[in-house]
Amino acid sequence: MESSNNENPAISFELFPPKTEKGVEKLKLVVAELNALHPEYFSVTYGAGGSTQDRTFATVDWLREQGIDTAPHLSCIGTDKDEILDILKRYHEQGIHRIVALRGDLPSGSGLGGLGELNYANELVALIREHFNEDFHIEVAAYPEFHPQAESAQADLDNFKRKVESGAHGAITQYFYNADAYWRFCDDCRQRGITIPIVPGIMPITNYSSLARFSDACGAEIPRWIRKRLESYGDDLDSIQAFGADVVTSLCRQLLEGGAPGLHFYTMNQSDSVLQISSALGLSNGAPAS
């Protein structure tokens, strides 16, 4: 096994709050398996406008009870400041010290009214820093292939800089399958004086149709050669997963060898692919094999 140039990459895992009892039981198994890789933390997504608030709290509470470092996501769109501050106070009292601060996207047809008091993630970051100073380590989102609503690449980079200047400590990227987009984004950031760690978000490939749908919506590009191969496997999930694990392992290896500070896996509450990729990278004990 090749070893990485990055001797000590931080790995972390994103979970979503399950909707059913069966989902909760599955999540517990997945967390037990992934926790054996000694991640830095697990993050838990949050529905914009508070649409999954209670389920996020329940998942965060359970992770905390297990003694696991947890980073709740918090989005600001459609929510007023007092409500956000109440949530932050709750997390603060629980001893949570990391937050993923986002604008969020209001679910279509959610019936939630206006945008709320905070329209962009940089305003949420500023609010957290104003009320909690350095008590929370704040992660924000970064988009190496640019956010779909950004006016231009430059405008998106300017926005990212605004989030950093508002007090973000680190960033997690939207997923991508083209390492050059990440390197170029990091170079542009360095040229703008941005020095916070920018951790690549990694989406394992396990199902072509849902990945394609999701990628179209969030502006993450699946390169044509990958799409074509995945299409050619049809319903053959084993082949999709074997090819996907190969492609994503190779991407992760390039990223770590190039000096990425860590890897943040979008687990989709599944452990198989992440374990396969981590093992191929030699990350099975939380650090690359020498």
Ligand code: FAD
């Ligand atoms: P922002 O940084 O506010 O940017 C949003 C858009 O506005 C960009 O196009 C930006 O260029 C533009 N912009 C920013 N500031 C200004 C300004 N002052 N004037 C004009 N334009 C501006 N969504 C959820 O609902 N729940 C989650 O748990 C969740 N987790 C995520 C985790 C990660 C790591 C990532 C990458 C995304 C996540 N998302 C989540 C999705 C995210 O909420 C969406 O991508 C959302 O559309 C943008 O959120 P943001 O925090 O990047 O927004």
